[in-house]
Amino acid sequence: MPYFxxxxxxxxxxxxxxxxxxxxxxQIALLSQWLRLRGYAVAFSEWNSSPxxxxxxxxxxxxxMFTPTSFSLIHATDFADRMERYILPLLKAxxxxxxxxxxxxxxxxxxxxxxxxxxxxxxxxxxLKPDLAFYFKVPLETALGRILGGRNALKxxxxxxxxxxxxxxxxxxxxxxxxxxxxxxxxxEEMGFHVIDATKSIESxxxxxxxxxxxxxxxxxxxxxxxxxxxxxxxxx
Amino acid sequence: MPDYxxxxxxxxxxxxxxxxxxxxxxxxxxxxxxxxxxGRSTQIRGLKPWLEELGHAVLDTGMARSALxxxxxxxxxxxxxxxxxxMTMYYLTDFADRLENEIIxALRAGVVVLTDRYIYSVMARAIARGENRSWxxxxxxxxxxxxxxFYLRAEVQHLVSRVVVGRGAFDYWESGLDNGFGRNMYDSFxxxxxxxxxxxxxxxxxxxxxxxxxxxxxxEVFESLKTSVSRIFDAPDKPRIVPPRKSPQRSHPAPTLRTxxxxxx
Numbered sequence: 001m002p003y004f005x006x007x008x009x010x011x012x013x014x015x016x017x018x019x020x021x022x023x024x025x026x027q028i029a030l031l032s033q034w035l036r037l038r039g040y041a042v043a044f045s046e047w048n049s050s051p052x053x054x055x056x057x058x059x060x061x062x063x064x065m066f067t068p069t070s071f072s073l074i075h076a077t078d079f080a081d082r083m084e085r086y087i088l089p090l091l092k093a094x095x096x097x098x099x100x101x102x103x104x105x106x107x108x109x110x111x112x113x114x115x116x117x118x119x120x121x122x123x124x125x126x127x128l129k130p131d132l133a134f135y136f137k138v139p140l141e142t143a144l145g146r147i148l149g150g151r152n153a154l155k156x157x158x159x160x161x162x163x164x165x166x167x168x169x170x171x172x173x174x175x176x177x178x179x180x181x182x183x184x185x186x187x188x189e190e191m192g193f194h195v196i197d198a199t200k201s202i203e204s205x206x207x208x209x210x211x212x213x214x215x216x217x218x219x220x221x222x223x224x225x226x227x228x229x230x231x232x233x234x235x236x237x
Numbered sequence: 238m239p240d241y242x243x244x245x246x247x248x249x250x251x252x253x254x255x256x257x258x259x260x261x262x263x264x265x266x267x268x269x270x271x272x273x274x275x276g277r278s279t280q281i282r283g284l285k286p287w288l289e290e291l292g293h294a295v296l297d298t299g300m301a302r303s304a305l306x307x308x309x310x311x312x313x314x315x316x317x318x319x320x321x322x323x324m325t326m327y328y329l330t331d332f333a334d335r336l337e338n339e340i341i342x343a344l345r346a347g348v349v350v351l352t353d354r355y356i357y358s359v360m361a362r363a364i365a366r367g368e369n370r371s372w373x374x375x376x377x378x379x380x381x382x383x384x385x386x387f388y389l390r391a392e393v394q395h396l397v398s399r400v401v402v403g404r405g406a407f408d409y410w411e412s413g414l415d416n417g418f419g420r421n422m423y424d425s426f427x428x429x430x431x432x433x434x435x436x437x438x439x440x441x442x443x444x445x446x447x448x449x450x451x452x453x454x455x456x457e458v459f460e461s462l463k464t465s466v467s468r469i470f471d472a473p474d475k476p477r478i479v480p481p482r483k484s485p486q487r488s489h490p491a492p493t494l495r496t497x498x499x500x501x502x
Contacts, residue, residue, distance in 0.1 A: 052323065056309035056330070065305055068255050069379060070333040074306070077326035084320030114255030122375045126322045126368075 003121055003191075004103070004129035011091035012217060013128060015102040018136030019181050020158070021143030022198045023205070025100050027136070030206050031213070032098045043090045047101030050081040061157055068113035071157070075106055076123050083127060091128065103127045104191060108183035112176065113163060132216055134209060135193035137185075140178050142199055148173075247344065251378025257341060264344035265469055266381055268355040271389035272433050273411040274399040275451050276458065277353050280389065283459050284466065288349055296343040298335055299353030305334035314410060321366040321416065328359045329377065336380065344381075356380040357444060361436040365429065366416050384469050387462060388441055389451035393431045400426070 007013055014031070016024040028044075036042045048057065057074055060066045066074070087097050103124035110120045147154075148170060156162065159169045160176025188195060194212055196205050247262040269277045269284075281297060288295045301310045310327050313319045319327075332355075340350050356377040363373050400407060407422040409415070413429025414422065441448055449461050 052313050052319070053309060053327070055312070056306050059308075060305050063304075065334070065338065067333065067337045069337065070305060070330055073326060073330040073333050077323060077330055080320065080323040080326045084323055085318055116252045116255075116379075119252040119375070119379065122372065125372050 002129070003125065004127045005125070007091055007128040007131060009091065009094075011093065011095045011097060012132070013087070013091060013097050013099065013130045014132045014134070014213070015099040015104075015130045016134045016136065017101060017104045017184065017193065018138065018198065019140075019143050019177050019184065021146035021177075022136035022138045023146070023202070024134070024136045024198075026202060027134070027196070027205055027209060028098050028100050030202075031209050034206075034210060035096055035098075035213070041093075041095040043086070043095045043097045045082050045087055045097060045099045047099075047105055048075060048078050050078040052081045053078045061155075064156060064162070066157065066162065068110065068115045068162075071113065071162075072106060072110040072115050072120055072123070075110075079103065079106075079124070080126065088128065099130070102130060102133070104133070104184070104187060107187060108180045111183055112160070112179040132213065133191060133193050134212075135184065135188060135195050136198040136205075137195050138198035140174070140181055143181075144174060144177065247381050247384075249378065250380055250382055251375060254337065254341075254379050257337075262341065262344040262381075263347040265349045266340070266344060266383040267349065267351050267466060267469065268357075268383045268386040269351070269353055269389065270355060270357050270386055270437065270446065271451060272391070272396060272430055272437065273408070274396045274403065275389045275391050276399070276455055277389055279455055280459060280462055281351055281353050284351060284462060287463060288351070288466070293349040294347070296339065296348050296350045297353075298339055298350065300328065300355075300358060301331050303331040303334035304338070306331040319415065321363065321368060324415075325359060325363040325368065325373070325376075328362075329356075332356060332359060332377075333379070340381070352383075355383065355386065357386070357437065357440050357446075361433050361440065364436045365413070365432045385465065386444060386446045387465065388437060388446035388448045389458065390434070390437070390448050391451045393427055393434060395452045396430055397423075397427065 014028075016028045018024045032042050032044055053074055057078070060070070060074060087099070090097050106120055106124060107117075111117050154169050154173050156169075159173035161169060161172050163172070163176065165175040166172040187193065196208055198205065200208075247266060248259050253259075269281055271277050278299070281299075285295050285297050301307050306327060310331055313324075313327060340352070343350050360370075360373045360377055364370050400411075407426050409422075411430070412418070412422045412426040413432075414425050416429070417425070418429040418432075419425030419427070437446075440446065447465055449458060449465075451458055
């Protein structure tokens with residue numbers, strides 16, 4: 001059984017994945033900007049950003065009432081809303097949709113929370129298969145250094161405190177991120193991720209991403225939305 | 238008619254919930270299912286005091302009533318942009334919250350849980366809107382297998398008259414207008430509810446529903462339900478069943494048709 005539905009285009013779906021502090025958000029922002037400048041119609045969608053579930057998520061987090069299953073399901077609700085209202089129609093309209101995190105985040109994170117692996121993979125079967133999925137590979141300590149150095153307060157669920165891994169929030173975060181990292185690493189081949197070495201400079205990571213996008217998509221001549229016959233297009237920038 | 242005594246202890250359909258010890262669940266899980274306006278909540282209002290009079294502690298729960306997602310679902314339904322998959326996911330979130338934070342703790346404490354709708358309604362609504370059945374069955378597979386599911390069944394014309402008499406107007410979602418089943422609310426209601434009934438019918442056998450003819454007067458439906466519910470409890474513990482009294486002051490009134498609009502999901 002395939003994990004996702006095929007994207008019948010004409011738009012293209014690019015997603016970035018990786019643990020917190022891997023630098024993926026910086027990279028997808030740069031890539032979106034670059035694609036826009038090249039004339040593509042670009043849309044952006046971020047994990048856990050649907051206004052429809054915002055209040056419910058806030059309530060659940062504030063009162064710490066989430067179980068692994070309800071936590072997984074509220075994120076799937078958020079994702080479904082973005083998929084139905086935003087991502088799918090824009091892809092049909094020929095946009096390039098860039099997503100900061102995708103179903104793979106749930107596959108990694110929810111499994112670490114104890115949710116059944118096959119169940120959560122089945123849950124997201126309504127999702128469209130990305131045309132490109134970048135994985136930002138980074139050693140745990142590097143990512144932790146970026147996060148723990150730069151921000152003051154870790155949040156309860158973000159640090160995996162609900163798992164009771166440690167009473168120290170920073171220690172809990174370390175263990176939690178380490179386990180998520182292991183889930184991601186195990187998915188690389190299965191999901192066909194394009195692996196980006198996230199220890200390299202921001203510039204060289206971006207260069208590598210752009211190279212892959214050009215190779216996979218070709219280039220577009222006319223500004224605006226993508227045509228139906230993208231694969232056949234041999235166009236020049 | 239299912240043999241309730243042959244049912245194994247409570248377990249899940251397909252996927253275990255993390256952190257739940259199923260052998261601890263001592264109570265009974267009783268589900269009342271059926272399409273919109275078939276009279277489920279009327280029956281539950283009668284069953285709860287009846288069970289309590291027999292000495293059972295009863296938790297009465299129902300769809301979209303969770304502390305977590307109940308309000309969010311209500312708000313989402315005020316708009317017109319709730320897609321079918323999103324709706325299904327939201328209802329499952331609500332269900333998971335009630336299952337883990339209300340139903341399971343109650344069962345652990347030996348309480349009888351009486352639920353107005355269950356995953357079957359979530360599944361039926363999704364399937365009636367064209368979602369894949371096996372996807373739904375796997376997704377909802379963390380639900381507990383109830384001790385009994387009573388499927389209140391009626392044809393769509395019966396539902397129509399209940400809506401018109403009882404509520405005076407058709408509801409946007411009950412009419413499936415989000416999916417454009419018809420050109421007006423009546424046509425859409427009839428088409429959507431007919432489809433829902435067919436889906437419920439198709440779930441009846443695989444999920445062991447006991448079908449109750451809900452076209453009869455509510456008092457008769459109530460009598461059938463009481464007879465069937467009694468069989469769920471083991472014979473030695475079986476409390477004396479109080480015959481329904483005719484006095485209007487009875488402590489556990491037989492349900493009557495409601496005309497108010499205070500209905501819940």
